[in-house]
Amino acid sequence: MEAVVEQQKDEFSPAIWRNRNFLYLWLAGLCSSFGLAIFLFSESWYVVEVMGLEASLGLVFIASSVPRVLFMVIGGAVADRFNKNVIMFLSDILRAGVAVALVFWLLFGTVTIWSFVLFALVFGILDAFFWPANGGLLPSIVEKKQLTRANSIIQITNQSSFILGPMLAGAVIALGSYVLAFSVTAGLLLIASIAILLIRMTKRKTKASSTENGSELWTSIKEGILYVKQSAFLVSLILFAVFINLFMVGPLQMGMPLFVKGVLDGNSLTFSYLEGTLAGGMLLGSILVGILNLQKRRGLLVICAMGINGLFFCLFSFTNELWQSLLLIAFLGTTFSVINIPVIAAIQSIVKEEMIGRVMSLLSMASMGLVPVSFALTSLFLSLGADITNIMVIGGALIVILSVIAFFKVPSLREFD
Template sequence: MAEAIIKEEQPAIPVSFFSQKKFMLLWGVTFCSAFSIAIFLFSQSWYIVKTLNMEASLGMVMIASSIPRLLFMAVGGVIADRVSRTKILSVSNLTRSILLGGLLILLGSGEVSVYSFAVFGLVFGILDAFVWPANSALLPMLVEDSQLTRANSIIQTTQQASMIIGPMIGGFLVSWGGYLLSFSVPAVMLLCSAFLSRLINLKPASTDSSGAPGIFASIKEGFSFVKTQPFLIALFISTIFINLSVVGPLMMGLPIFVKTILHGSALDFSYMDGSMAAGMVVSSLVIGFLNVKRYRGMLATAALFSMAAALMLFSQTHFQAGCMAVLFLIGMTFPATNIPILSIFQQLVDRSMLGRLSGLLTMASLGLTPVSYAVTSFFLSNGVSITSIMFGGSCSLLLVNLIVLWKLPVFRKTS
């Protein structure tokens, strides 16, 4: 079974994927869906905080969307191997658009409550569990292996740009046309995304599902397969500890750091957050421009060590300009880690297993994010300072990186 990681020869594809209609359609799907979700999440958060005056309930809505992702992500990965991935994207985005249409009706009748948003979050989370593995597994079917790094860079740059620009657009829409407009625009964009997904129209990765094992047997098969591949073991370990050691302390701790250490304002927090996002965008653009094809494992390894070192430095930096500079560097390490690793992953894994393994990988990362938040909250509630939590997280990530480098050298040697 270990031999399955070497995929079958694919038909030749022209070198420039910009001339490939289906890749450009996928980029259009990514653009419409990423920006629509960013605008929706901003509008939802501001409505709950400003209009309903229930900021304490915002966490309930976020949990409602995160739990189904964790529960269904592995199942979504199996489905992505058996059903047309473009059909999954199309149906999911169409369903989201219809749901937002229902939200507009509730909004017009004045019946929207925080529980309405919790229900929408629950359904959106379930749909995400199917969309994300399908989307990750779709790209290698549209571009040649030599262009995977650049293609992933373009997709991730678009997603990261939506995180910066989307809330700005959402704020403008709320200010100019109110919530009816700010929720209508994402509904229309998701409808466009569903239409573009249908135009890609690719067949399922596995054309013969008559003898396929059951859902849970397929998930178990995916776990068993990971155990046979040293590169995948190292990938899963690194992904798990990035989320445990970095995501919680950094994402949850950043506003606390600004308030308690820098004694800054909300505007200062926005500058800090923007610095990290800018680093992500710049790094994605540079990697895409260079189209790194060799030493990608070494690049990802160096980025992981740089991430740990930068977080350690950030925890000990107590002036805003320095913090912004370090956050920019931290932001750069995320794409420098994710894009090379994802490109290797997509290139090596057989197309028929890419969906379920993408689902397991996403579950390993996103599933542990709430755990990281919980651990961070536990330490904070017991009097541990946010700087100590960040420093401890950087040390644990550094230790895990050293262990992976020592025990699983295939991670850095894979190109």
């Protein structure tokens, strides 16, 4: 009886927090995500408020997103060939250097929109190397049975930064200055880089690949693509990431301000309520997934959550009262986390350690690569006179249909634990 009680106690105790390596990784993620959130908010608000170049803000976003997509596969291959700690350290310390350079530029030079484009370009390239290494490092320091919980904690931290980071940045700018805001970013990234250096990895024997024998980087990338193609499960996940981002991201991100203005007859404050509630729903979903720490039928959970996600999106488009919209957008955010976290944990638990960086980079590229296409298609339909609510309904319905097809036609995903 005592053994059973002790086992239950261990299962529900915060054992993962006694893992020093995970604690350092979490601290690095906390500082890094808040630092980047402060940087992005300050950068955007400076362009809008100080420069008065609202129309040029898109150049900054493009400068960071395009290189992130283009270099992501290369970043995955590099992560599988070299020490992931070193890659993450260099990425954070270089981003801290960029923030410091911007501080000096603000103090002693003339900052233009092209200055921010340059900084965004560097940040995007460094992100492409940081995230595959980050995704590949976690399964090396956490037991497989704790991967779902570990990923949920990481997601909670990231999503909290999306909610609190802009608020903190706004307060720093209001009470201090933009120089102080970018200095805070540099300090947080410096702390993150130090925390990464404190992670101590044990050497593991892994099967040698052609990249370890001196083959070219392109061969390494092709190995990663071939590895994914040979797994019906991984191919299914990547295809789902492609379609969800194609059908959901554009209509949601572009459609929300249009929905607020045209349907809810709201203002910027109303828009902020919806954005905050969506992030709050994602945070709630991350907490639920972390508490449950499901180890069985995760594939079925993802399929069901994807279908419910599409249904909530459809229902959201029919709302015409703010409280209804807030309720549905909260549910929508919750299902996002229920989909994402088990998928990441599943990949980390089944993929070979020497391939994890490339697989994670391919998944990230599939997710982000179609976002500009989704924006373009949404813009095209809007220019042709389509109503945003109809675009949302179609996007949500297509996701529901995709989940039904996955349930009946993709047993490798449905039956995955």
